[in-house]
Amino acid sequence: MDDRGNMLTDTFGRRHDYLRISLTERCNMRCFYCMPEEGIPLRPKEEFMRQEELLSIAGTFVSMGVRKIRLTGGEPLIRRDAAEIIEGLSRLPVELAITTNGVLVDRFIDVFQRARIQSVNVSLDSLDAEKMHRITRRDHFEQVMANIRLLMREGFDVKVNVVLIRGTNDDEIGDFVQWTAEEGVRVRFIEFMPFDGNRWDWSKGISLQEVLDTVGTRFGANNIERLTDGPHDTAKHYRIKGHKGDFAVISTVTNPFCDSCNRLRLTADGRMKNCLFSGTETDLLSAYRQGEDITDLIRDTVLHKKKARGGMDTLDEFSKPENHARNRTMQAIGG
Numbered sequence: 001m002d003d004r005g006n007m008l009t010d011t012f013g014r015r016h017d018y019l020r021i022s023l024t025e026r027c028n029m030r031c032f033y034c035m036p037e038e039g040i041p042l043r044p045k046e047e048f049m050r051q052e053e054l055l056s057i058a059g060t061f062v063s064m065g066v067r068k069i070r071l072t073g074g075e076p077l078i079r080r081d082a083a084e085i086i087e088g089l090s091r092l093p094v095e096l097a098i099t100t101n102g103v104l105v106d107r108f109i110d111v112f113q114r115a116r117i118q119s120v121n122v123s124l125d126s127l128d129a130e131k132m133h134r135i136t137r138r139d140h141f142e143q144v145m146a147n148i149r150l151l152m153r154e155g156f157d158v159k160v161n162v163v164l165i166r167g168t169n170d171d172e173i174g175d176f177v178q179w180t181a182e183e184g185v186r187v188r189f190i191e192f193m194p195f196d197g198n199r200w201d202w203s204k205g206i207s208l209q210e211v212l213d214t215v216g217t218r219f220g221a222n223n224i225e226r227l228t229d230g231p232h233d234t235a236k237h238y239r240i241k242g243h244k245g246d247f248a249v250i251s252t253v254t255n256p257f258c259d260s261c262n263r264l265r266l267t268a269d270g271r272m273k274n275c276l277f278s279g280t281e282t283d284l285l286s287a288y289r290q291g292e293d294i295t296d297l298i299r300d301t302v303l304h305k306k307k308a309r310g311g312m313d314t315l316d317e318f319s320k321p322e323n324h325a326r327n328r329t330m331q332a333i334g335g
Protein backbone atom coordinates (compact mmCIF):
# COMPACT_ATOMS: atom_id res chain seq x y z
CA MET A 1 0.00 0.00 0.00
CA ASP A 2 1.50 3.37 -0.92
CA ASP A 3 1.16 6.60 1.10
CA ARG A 4 -1.63 7.91 -1.08
CA GLY A 5 -3.69 4.77 -0.40
CA ASN A 6 -3.21 5.24 3.34
CA MET A 7 -4.84 8.67 3.17
CA LEU A 8 -8.22 7.10 2.38
CA THR A 9 -8.05 4.16 4.79
CA ASP A 10 -10.73 4.17 7.51
CA THR A 11 -10.64 3.00 11.12
CA PHE A 12 -11.73 -0.50 10.02
CA GLY A 13 -8.77 -0.82 7.64
CA ARG A 14 -10.88 -0.35 4.51
CA ARG A 15 -8.97 1.41 1.78
CA HIS A 16 -11.10 3.64 -0.43
CA ASP A 17 -10.10 3.98 -4.07
CA TYR A 18 -13.50 4.33 -5.74
CA LEU A 19 -15.42 7.61 -5.97
CA ARG A 20 -18.95 7.97 -7.31
CA ILE A 21 -19.70 11.49 -8.50
CA SER A 22 -23.23 12.73 -9.09
CA LEU A 23 -23.29 15.19 -12.00
CA THR A 24 -26.83 16.41 -11.29
CA GLU A 25 -29.83 15.73 -9.05
CA ARG A 26 -32.18 16.15 -11.98
CA CYS A 27 -33.50 13.49 -14.28
CA ASN A 28 -35.46 12.92 -17.48
CA MET A 29 -37.29 10.00 -15.85
CA ARG A 30 -39.39 9.72 -12.69
CA CYS A 31 -38.89 6.15 -11.45
CA PHE A 32 -41.50 5.89 -8.69
CA TYR A 33 -39.06 4.34 -6.17
CA CYS A 34 -36.50 7.12 -6.71
CA MET A 35 -38.09 10.45 -7.70
CA PRO A 36 -41.33 12.22 -6.90
CA GLU A 37 -43.64 12.53 -9.92
CA GLU A 38 -43.34 16.33 -9.93
CA GLY A 39 -39.54 16.12 -9.89
CA ILE A 40 -37.44 17.86 -7.30
CA PRO A 41 -37.52 21.57 -6.43
CA LEU A 42 -35.17 23.67 -8.55
CA ARG A 43 -32.22 25.00 -6.60
CA PRO A 44 -30.02 27.93 -7.64
CA LYS A 45 -27.24 26.93 -10.02
CA GLU A 46 -24.58 28.39 -7.72
CA GLU A 47 -25.30 25.66 -5.18
CA PHE A 48 -23.86 23.02 -7.51
CA MET A 49 -20.29 22.30 -8.53
CA ARG A 50 -19.27 24.06 -11.70
CA GLN A 51 -17.30 22.02 -14.18
CA GLU A 52 -13.90 23.33 -13.10
CA GLU A 53 -14.78 22.89 -9.41
CA LEU A 54 -15.88 19.31 -10.01
CA LEU A 55 -12.70 18.49 -11.92
CA SER A 56 -10.50 20.07 -9.30
CA ILE A 57 -12.22 18.35 -6.34
CA ALA A 58 -12.11 15.02 -8.22
CA GLY A 59 -8.40 15.64 -8.80
CA THR A 60 -7.86 16.00 -5.05
CA PHE A 61 -9.53 12.64 -4.42
CA VAL A 62 -7.31 11.08 -7.10
CA SER A 63 -4.20 12.59 -5.50
CA MET A 64 -5.30 10.89 -2.24
CA GLY A 65 -5.64 7.43 -3.76
CA VAL A 66 -8.86 7.20 -5.81
CA ARG A 67 -8.33 4.93 -8.83
CA LYS A 68 -11.85 4.59 -10.18
CA ILE A 69 -14.59 7.17 -10.73
CA ARG A 70 -18.17 6.35 -11.68
CA LEU A 71 -20.46 9.13 -12.85
CA THR A 72 -24.07 8.98 -11.78
CA GLY A 73 -26.97 11.22 -10.79
CA GLY A 74 -29.93 11.96 -11.24
CA GLU A 75 -29.30 11.33 -14.88
CA PRO A 76 -25.66 12.27 -15.53
CA LEU A 77 -26.09 12.68 -19.29
CA ILE A 78 -28.69 15.47 -19.03
CA ARG A 79 -26.10 17.84 -17.65
CA ARG A 80 -25.29 20.28 -20.45
CA ASP A 81 -21.54 20.02 -20.01
CA ALA A 82 -21.51 16.24 -19.40
CA ALA A 83 -19.25 15.61 -22.41
CA GLU A 84 -16.66 18.19 -21.26
CA ILE A 85 -16.71 16.79 -17.71
CA ILE A 86 -16.18 13.26 -19.02
CA GLU A 87 -13.30 14.46 -21.18
CA GLY A 88 -11.79 16.40 -18.27
CA LEU A 89 -11.99 13.43 -15.90
CA SER A 90 -10.50 11.12 -18.53
CA ARG A 91 -7.26 13.10 -18.24
CA LEU A 92 -6.90 11.94 -14.62
CA PRO A 93 -5.13 8.62 -13.96
CA VAL A 94 -8.37 6.77 -13.18
CA GLU A 95 -10.67 4.17 -14.64
CA LEU A 96 -13.84 6.02 -15.62
CA ALA A 97 -17.32 4.43 -15.66
CA ILE A 98 -20.93 5.63 -15.80
CA THR A 99 -24.41 4.66 -14.61
CA THR A 100 -27.22 6.01 -16.78
CA ASN A 101 -30.87 5.43 -17.58
CA GLY A 102 -29.74 4.99 -21.18
CA VAL A 103 -32.05 7.50 -22.87
CA LEU A 104 -29.29 9.76 -24.25
CA VAL A 105 -26.51 7.21 -24.63
CA ASP A 106 -26.46 7.22 -28.45
CA ARG A 107 -25.31 10.87 -28.40
CA PHE A 108 -22.34 9.98 -26.21
CA ILE A 109 -20.78 6.89 -27.80
CA ASP A 110 -17.81 8.87 -29.21
CA VAL A 111 -17.33 10.70 -25.93
CA PHE A 112 -17.29 7.42 -23.99
CA GLN A 113 -14.82 5.90 -26.44
CA ARG A 114 -12.48 8.89 -26.35
CA ALA A 115 -12.61 8.84 -22.53
CA ARG A 116 -11.85 5.09 -22.56
CA ILE A 117 -15.01 4.36 -20.58
CA GLN A 118 -15.50 0.59 -20.65
CA SER A 119 -18.17 -0.05 -18.05
CA VAL A 120 -21.65 1.37 -18.68
CA ASN A 121 -24.48 0.42 -16.30
CA VAL A 122 -27.95 1.04 -17.70
CA SER A 123 -31.15 0.89 -15.64
CA LEU A 124 -34.02 -1.08 -17.13
CA ASP A 125 -36.63 -2.36 -14.71
CA SER A 126 -38.91 -4.16 -17.15
CA LEU A 127 -38.78 -5.88 -20.53
CA ASP A 128 -42.31 -4.68 -21.17
CA ALA A 129 -42.70 -1.19 -22.67
CA GLU A 130 -45.98 -0.44 -20.98
CA LYS A 131 -44.76 -1.55 -17.55
CA MET A 132 -41.54 0.39 -17.98
CA HIS A 133 -43.71 3.45 -18.67
CA ARG A 134 -45.60 2.90 -15.41
CA ILE A 135 -42.37 2.51 -13.40
CA THR A 136 -40.48 5.45 -14.92
CA ARG A 137 -43.53 7.63 -15.71
CA ARG A 138 -41.86 8.24 -19.08
CA ASP A 139 -42.07 6.53 -22.46
CA HIS A 140 -38.45 5.72 -23.33
CA PHE A 141 -38.42 1.91 -23.41
CA GLU A 142 -37.56 1.51 -27.12
CA GLN A 143 -34.83 4.13 -26.94
CA VAL A 144 -33.23 2.54 -23.87
CA MET A 145 -33.37 -0.95 -25.42
CA ALA A 146 -31.86 0.34 -28.67
CA ASN A 147 -29.09 2.03 -26.71
CA ILE A 148 -28.31 -1.09 -24.67
CA ARG A 149 -27.91 -2.99 -27.96
CA LEU A 150 -25.79 -0.18 -29.42
CA LEU A 151 -23.46 -0.25 -26.41
CA MET A 152 -23.10 -4.04 -26.68
CA ARG A 153 -22.36 -3.81 -30.44
CA GLU A 154 -19.72 -1.18 -29.74
CA GLY A 155 -18.00 -3.53 -27.27
CA PHE A 156 -18.79 -1.79 -23.96
CA ASP A 157 -19.13 -3.88 -20.80
CA VAL A 158 -22.87 -3.34 -20.28
CA LYS A 159 -24.63 -4.17 -17.05
CA VAL A 160 -28.40 -3.83 -16.86
CA ASN A 161 -29.62 -2.71 -13.42
CA VAL A 162 -33.05 -4.00 -12.39
CA VAL A 163 -34.54 -2.83 -9.08
CA LEU A 164 -36.90 -5.62 -8.04
CA ILE A 165 -40.18 -4.62 -6.43
CA ARG A 166 -42.82 -7.15 -5.42
CA GLY A 167 -46.02 -6.91 -7.43
CA THR A 168 -44.30 -4.69 -10.00
CA ASN A 169 -41.58 -6.59 -11.84
CA ASP A 170 -40.79 -9.69 -9.73
CA ASP A 171 -42.70 -11.76 -12.31
CA GLU A 172 -39.96 -10.86 -14.84
CA ILE A 173 -36.95 -12.34 -13.03
CA GLY A 174 -36.99 -15.43 -15.26
CA ASP A 175 -37.40 -13.37 -18.45
CA PHE A 176 -34.41 -11.20 -17.57
CA VAL A 177 -32.31 -14.33 -16.98
CA GLN A 178 -33.60 -15.81 -20.25
CA TRP A 179 -32.21 -12.69 -22.00
CA THR A 180 -28.71 -13.82 -20.92
CA ALA A 181 -29.11 -17.09 -22.90
CA GLU A 182 -28.32 -15.75 -26.35
CA GLU A 183 -26.76 -12.36 -25.62
CA GLY A 184 -23.72 -11.46 -23.55
CA VAL A 185 -25.80 -9.15 -21.38
CA ARG A 186 -25.09 -8.92 -17.64
CA VAL A 187 -28.23 -8.44 -15.58
CA ARG A 188 -27.94 -7.15 -12.01
CA PHE A 189 -30.97 -7.42 -9.78
CA ILE A 190 -30.93 -4.81 -7.02
CA GLU A 191 -32.74 -5.27 -3.70
CA PHE A 192 -35.10 -2.33 -3.19
CA MET A 193 -33.44 0.08 -0.75
CA PRO A 194 -34.91 2.61 1.69
CA PHE A 195 -34.24 6.33 1.25
CA ASP A 196 -35.87 9.39 2.69
CA GLY A 197 -39.49 9.54 1.53
CA ASN A 198 -39.55 6.60 -0.91
CA ARG A 199 -42.17 4.73 1.16
CA TRP A 200 -39.91 1.74 1.43
CA ASP A 201 -41.18 -1.37 3.08
CA TRP A 202 -39.22 -4.59 2.89
CA SER A 203 -42.34 -6.62 2.15
CA LYS A 204 -42.03 -5.05 -1.33
CA GLY A 205 -38.40 -6.16 -1.62
CA ILE A 206 -37.15 -9.36 -3.24
CA SER A 207 -34.17 -10.95 -1.50
CA LEU A 208 -31.13 -12.61 -3.03
CA GLN A 209 -32.51 -15.98 -1.86
CA GLU A 210 -35.86 -15.37 -3.48
CA VAL A 211 -34.19 -14.48 -6.78
CA LEU A 212 -32.18 -17.71 -6.66
CA ASP A 213 -35.28 -19.76 -5.81
CA THR A 214 -37.22 -18.20 -8.68
CA VAL A 215 -34.38 -18.72 -11.16
CA GLY A 216 -33.93 -22.29 -9.89
CA THR A 217 -37.59 -23.07 -10.49
CA ARG A 218 -37.41 -21.86 -14.09
CA PHE A 219 -33.94 -23.07 -15.13
CA GLY A 220 -33.20 -25.84 -12.60
CA ALA A 221 -31.24 -25.18 -9.39
CA ASN A 222 -28.41 -27.43 -10.63
CA ASN A 223 -27.95 -25.23 -13.67
CA ILE A 224 -27.11 -22.13 -11.62
CA GLU A 225 -23.33 -21.66 -11.49
CA ARG A 226 -21.85 -19.38 -8.82
CA LEU A 227 -19.21 -17.15 -10.44
CA THR A 228 -16.27 -15.54 -8.68
CA ASP A 229 -16.91 -11.96 -7.54
CA GLY A 230 -14.28 -9.21 -7.67
CA PRO A 231 -12.67 -8.16 -4.34
CA HIS A 232 -14.92 -5.10 -3.85
CA ASP A 233 -17.93 -6.31 -5.80
CA THR A 234 -21.27 -5.28 -4.42
CA ALA A 235 -22.96 -8.03 -6.44
CA LYS A 236 -23.00 -11.80 -6.15
CA HIS A 237 -22.64 -13.26 -9.63
CA TYR A 238 -24.25 -16.32 -11.23
CA ARG A 239 -24.67 -17.88 -14.66
CA ILE A 240 -27.04 -20.45 -16.07
CA LYS A 241 -24.94 -23.22 -17.62
CA GLY A 242 -24.55 -22.57 -21.32
CA HIS A 243 -25.81 -18.96 -21.22
CA LYS A 244 -23.68 -16.27 -22.86
CA GLY A 245 -24.43 -13.58 -20.30
CA ASP A 246 -24.72 -13.74 -16.53
CA PHE A 247 -26.80 -12.33 -13.70
CA ALA A 248 -26.03 -10.98 -10.27
CA VAL A 249 -27.82 -9.74 -7.17
CA ILE A 250 -26.91 -6.60 -5.24
CA SER A 251 -28.14 -7.58 -1.79
CA THR A 252 -27.69 -4.40 0.23
CA VAL A 253 -30.64 -5.28 2.46
CA THR A 254 -30.23 -9.01 3.16
CA ASN A 255 -26.46 -9.48 2.69
CA PRO A 256 -24.68 -6.14 2.96
CA PHE A 257 -21.15 -5.98 1.56
CA CYS A 258 -19.85 -3.29 3.93
CA ASP A 259 -16.75 -5.24 5.08
CA SER A 260 -15.08 -4.82 1.71
CA CYS A 261 -16.52 -1.39 0.85
CA ASN A 262 -14.09 0.86 -1.04
CA ARG A 263 -16.55 3.60 -2.06
CA LEU A 264 -16.90 7.27 -1.37
CA ARG A 265 -19.48 9.62 -2.83
CA LEU A 266 -19.56 13.22 -4.01
CA THR A 267 -22.99 14.79 -4.55
CA ALA A 268 -23.71 17.31 -7.31
CA ASP A 269 -23.73 20.11 -4.73
CA GLY A 270 -20.25 19.18 -3.59
CA ARG A 271 -21.01 17.25 -0.40
CA MET A 272 -18.96 14.19 0.42
CA LYS A 273 -20.69 11.10 1.82
CA ASN A 274 -18.68 8.23 3.23
CA CYS A 275 -21.59 5.80 2.74
CA LEU A 276 -24.77 5.64 0.64
CA PHE A 277 -26.75 5.46 3.90
CA SER A 278 -24.82 7.97 5.95
CA GLY A 279 -26.94 10.62 7.67
CA THR A 280 -24.08 13.12 7.62
CA GLU A 281 -22.21 14.85 4.82
CA THR A 282 -19.17 17.08 4.50
CA ASP A 283 -19.49 20.32 2.56
CA LEU A 284 -16.38 20.20 0.39
CA LEU A 285 -17.64 22.77 -2.11
CA SER A 286 -17.97 25.65 0.39
CA ALA A 287 -14.54 24.86 1.81
CA TYR A 288 -13.08 24.71 -1.71
CA ARG A 289 -14.65 28.07 -2.59
CA GLN A 290 -13.15 29.62 0.52
CA GLY A 291 -9.74 28.49 -0.66
CA GLU A 292 -9.31 25.86 2.04
CA ASP A 293 -7.29 22.72 1.51
CA ILE A 294 -10.01 20.04 1.37
CA THR A 295 -7.59 17.14 1.92
CA ASP A 296 -8.07 17.15 5.71
CA LEU A 297 -11.87 17.31 5.37
CA ILE A 298 -11.84 14.31 3.03
CA ARG A 299 -9.58 12.35 5.31
CA ASP A 300 -11.67 13.19 8.37
CA THR A 301 -14.87 12.09 6.60
CA VAL A 302 -13.26 8.75 5.74
CA LEU A 303 -12.20 8.30 9.37
CA HIS A 304 -15.81 8.83 10.51
CA LYS A 305 -17.15 6.06 8.26
CA LYS A 306 -19.29 3.61 10.24
CA LYS A 307 -18.74 -0.14 10.09
CA ALA A 308 -21.94 -0.92 8.18
CA ARG A 309 -24.73 0.93 6.29
CA GLY A 310 -24.17 4.30 7.91
CA GLY A 311 -24.43 2.71 11.38
CA MET A 312 -27.57 0.62 10.70
CA ASP A 313 -25.94 -2.76 11.22
CA THR A 314 -29.09 -4.85 11.60
CA LEU A 315 -32.06 -5.28 9.26
CA ASP A 316 -34.25 -4.06 12.12
CA GLU A 317 -32.43 -0.71 12.35
CA PHE A 318 -32.18 -0.46 8.57
CA SER A 319 -35.96 -0.94 8.29
CA LYS A 320 -36.91 2.05 10.48
CA PRO A 321 -37.94 5.04 8.33
CA GLU A 322 -36.74 7.48 11.01
CA ASN A 323 -33.20 6.17 10.51
CA HIS A 324 -33.31 7.37 6.91
CA ALA A 325 -34.83 10.78 7.59
CA ARG A 326 -31.44 12.49 7.73
CA ASN A 327 -30.36 10.96 4.42
CA ARG A 328 -31.23 12.30 0.98
CA THR A 329 -33.39 10.75 -1.69
CA MET A 330 -31.53 8.43 -4.08
CA GLN A 331 -31.41 10.78 -7.05
CA ALA A 332 -29.98 13.51 -4.79
CA ILE A 333 -27.20 11.24 -3.54
CA GLY A 334 -26.26 9.61 -6.80
CA GLY A 335 -26.96 5.88 -6.77
Ligand code: SAM
Binds near residue numbers: 027100101123330
Ligand atom coordinates in the same frame (compact mmCIF):
# COMPACT_ATOMS: atom_id res chain seq x y z
N1 SAM B 1 -30.27 7.87 -13.62
C1 SAM B 1 -29.27 6.85 -13.61
C2 SAM B 1 -29.89 5.47 -13.61
O1 SAM B 1 -31.12 5.35 -13.40
O2 SAM B 1 -29.14 4.52 -13.81
C3 SAM B 1 -28.27 6.97 -12.49
C4 SAM B 1 -28.77 7.30 -11.12
S1 SAM B 1 -29.82 6.07 -10.36
C5 SAM B 1 -30.17 6.84 -8.81
C6 SAM B 1 -28.65 4.79 -10.02
C7 SAM B 1 -29.24 3.43 -9.72
O3 SAM B 1 -29.92 3.47 -8.48
C8 SAM B 1 -30.25 2.93 -10.74
O4 SAM B 1 -29.88 1.63 -11.18
C9 SAM B 1 -31.53 2.90 -9.98
O5 SAM B 1 -32.40 1.90 -10.44
C10 SAM B 1 -31.05 2.63 -8.58
N2 SAM B 1 -32.02 3.00 -7.54
C11 SAM B 1 -32.70 4.16 -7.40
N3 SAM B 1 -33.50 4.12 -6.30
C12 SAM B 1 -33.32 2.89 -5.73
C13 SAM B 1 -33.85 2.24 -4.57
N4 SAM B 1 -34.71 2.81 -3.78
N5 SAM B 1 -33.42 0.98 -4.30
C14 SAM B 1 -32.52 0.37 -5.10
N6 SAM B 1 -31.96 0.93 -6.20
C15 SAM B 1 -32.37 2.18 -6.51
Ligand code: SF4
Binds near residue numbers: 029030031034074075
Ligand atom coordinates in the same frame (compact mmCIF):
# COMPACT_ATOMS: atom_id res chain seq x y z
FE1 SF4 C 1 -33.85 9.05 -12.77
FE2 SF4 C 1 -32.21 7.00 -12.39
FE3 SF4 C 1 -33.80 7.87 -10.40
FE4 SF4 C 1 -34.89 6.66 -12.46
S1 SF4 C 1 -33.43 5.76 -11.02
S2 SF4 C 1 -35.62 8.60 -11.56
S3 SF4 C 1 -33.61 7.27 -14.11
S4 SF4 C 1 -32.14 8.98 -11.30
